Amino acid sequence: MGTKYISEAIAGAGFLPEKGKIVWESPSNIALIKYWGKYGQQYPENPSLSMSLKKSVSIVELIFQKNTNKKGTVDFKFEGKENQSFKKRVDNYLQQLSGYFPFLKDLHLEINSYNTFPHSSGIASSASFMSALALCLCSLEKFSQNIFDNTFYQKASFMARLGSGSASRSVYGEYAFWGKNSGISGSSDEYAVSFTNHIPEKLQTIYDAIIIINSAPKKISSSQGHQLMQNHFYKENRLQQANTNIFRLIDAISSNNWSSMTEVIENEALSLHALMLSSCPGYILLQQQTIDTIDAIRKFRDDSGAQVCFTLDAGPNVHVLYPEEDKKQVEPFIDQKLKPLAENNHIIYDKTGDGPVLREKEKR
Ligand code: DP6
Numbered sequence: 178m179g180t181k182y183i184s185e186a187i188a189g190a191g192f193l194p195e196k197g198k199i200v201w202e203s204p205s206n207i208a209l210i211k212y213w214g215k216y217g218q219q220y221p222e223n224p225s226l227s228m229s230l231k232k233s234v235s236i237v238e239l240i241f242q243k244n245t246n247k248k249g250t251v252d253f254k255f256e257g258k259e260n261q262s263f264k265k266r267v268d269n270y271l272q273q274l275s276g277y278f279p280f281l282k283d284l285h286l287e288i289n290s291y292n293t294f295p296h297s298s299g300i301a302s303s304a305s306f307m308s309a310l311a312l313c314l315c316s317l318e319k320f321s322q323n324i325f326d327n328t329f330y331q332k333a334s335f336m337a338r339l340g341s342g343s344a345s346r347s348v349y350g351e352y353a354f355w356g357k358n359s360g361i362s363g364s365s366d367e368y369a370v371s372f373t374n375h376i377p378e379k380l381q382t383i384y385d386a387i388i389i390i391n392s393a394p395k396k397i398s399s400s401q402g403h404q405l406m407q408n409h410f411y412k413e414n415r416l417q418q419a420n421t422n423i424f425r426l427i428d429a430i431s432s433n434n435w436s437s438m439t440e441v442i443e444n445e446a447l448s449l450h451a452l453m454l455s456s457c458p459g460y461i462l463l464q465q466q467t468i469d470t471i472d473a474i475r476k477f478r479d480d481s482g483a484q485v486c487f488t489l490d491a492g493p494n495v496h497v498l499y500p501e502e503d504k505k506q507v508e509p510f511i512d513q514k515l516k517p518l519a520e521n522n523h524i525i526y527d528k529t530g531d532g533p534v535l536r537e538k539e540k541r
Pocket of ligand 1: 207208213219225301303343399403490
């Protein structure tokens with residue numbers, strides 16, 4: 178796919194107006210089957226399956242200008258302010274994409290990014306930000322067209338993947354699958370595909386209350402965590418586990434069997450952290466309140482019979498998942514028992530989202 182994109186790349190910016198603006202909004206996502214471990218150019222060691230969120234989104238504005246002496250340069254602002262470490266990541270990313278979008282060298286870009294979720298909420302913004310930026314670049318390349326078909330999203334997913342693996346899944350709404358698995362037709366290590374057609378109506382919206390246990394930046398980033406998988410003692414078994422869990426989860430979802438879904442989703446979350454604990458060197462991102470939250474959810478589920486389960490990102494925060502029909506029972510429990518465990522009582526009530534939205538595209 179990469180060679181095809183390079184061979185069809187547009188060399189110069191002649192097709193673009195003097196100045197213009199593109200704005201995409203793109204969601205964060207939560208993986209139910211976790212991507213953990215990568216190789217080469219951001220290829221995943223195992224396939225993953227995620228749900229895109231509705232409220233937790235990034236908005237990226239890309240303003241381009243042709244006739245300027247600042248060609249080939251980028252100004253970047255996050256939440257209206259310059260941010261050197263993000264700017265460096267954006268510069269590296271655009272550098273990496275120069276073979277796919279060679280016309281960028283003829284433009285000055287101004288990129289502004291905003292999140293609807295607080296920056297210091299512990300929610301990773303790389304998936305939402307990188308997917309929104311990739312969508313802006315793919316729209317820029319097709320400036321005079323407005324065709325948002327499968328080919329467009331596939332390319333955006335490919336480009337997003339090069340920025341951050343999980344971002345490849347955020348170009349789709351509802352559910353997305355990334356990584357080659359012979360049982361899933363169309364699946365690829367190079368881009369994610371929409372998985373929504375495999376999900377029954379009843380589960381097309383799942384609620385996700387994110388219990389913010391700690392909003393501080395993580396001691397070990399996901400990228401470092403992926404690297405530690407390279408020589409992990411359990412690597413082969415993890416690959417088998419993820420590929421088995423994919424089908425266990427698909428079976429559970431297609432039969433709308435919440436208790437089987439719970440088993441797989443919680444197994445994935447705890448296995449992710451078990452892999453961190455057993456890396457060399459091992460590390461711990463779970464906190465006491467994470468464990469207390471998990472215990473409280475499991476006790477509530479045993480006592481009430483409610484359909485509710487948890488998942489975790491590569492951090493201490495807990496995502497509490499429940500279907501529409503159990504919302505009335507689960508949300509009072511979250512308010513009474515889980516809120517006190519959250520940092521500053523901070524909970525983000527989110528749910529399955531419809532995916533990215535093009536907010537603006539105009540000539541200036
Ligand atoms: C635990 O996509 O953040 O959230 O590819 O290095 O940017 P990079 O990593 P990233 O890793 C996400 C890991 C995870 C699981 C998942 O989202 O599948």
